[in-house]
Amino acid sequence: MQKFCLECGEKIFGRVDKKFCSDYCRNAYHNSRNKDRKNLVRNINNLLRKNYRILEEFNPNEKTTISKTKLLARGFNFEYFTSIYTTKNGKVYYFLYDQGYLPLDNGIYALVKRN
Ligand SMILES: [Zn+2]
Numbered sequence: 405m406q407k408f409c410l411e412c413g414e415k416i417f418g419r420v421d422k423k424f425c426s427d428y429c430r431n432a433y434h435n436s437r438n439k440d441r442k443n444l445v446r447n448i449n450n451l452l453r454k455n456y457r458i459l460e461e462f463n464p465n466e467k468t469t470i471s472k473t474k475l476l477a478r479g480f481n482f483e484y485f486t487s488i489y490t491t492k493n494g495k496v497y498y499f500l501y502d503q504g505y506l507p508l509d510n511g512i513y514a515l516v517k518r519n
Contacts, residue, residue: 407420459480468515469515482498
């Protein structure tokens with residue numbers, strides 16, 4: 405069966421288990437996959453860092469409340485956090501490192517700092 409290079413699509417000649425037409429294409433393929441993975445990690449780290457800075461900024465005294473609107477306006481992204489803490493009575497805190505938030509009623513959030 406004719407095989408084609410995973411990087412450039414050229415026909416491959418030689419061993420049946422070859423996936424690339426050349427060393428150049430094999431390196432190019434793996435480099436670009438590594439770059440994609442690094443970008444993915446970097447982008448998520450940036451989102452986590454941004455969320456963390458926003459919580460720090462709004463919660464300088466380790467305990468406060470704030471509206472969801474204000475968090476969103478500042479660019480907070482509720483999909484990214486580093487851990488979840490559930491209390492005995494079922495309240496769920498979301499943490500960015502040592503800064504946490506707890507959804508209260510009516511679009512209000514409690515901000516806390518974990519010591
Ligand atoms: Zn190739």
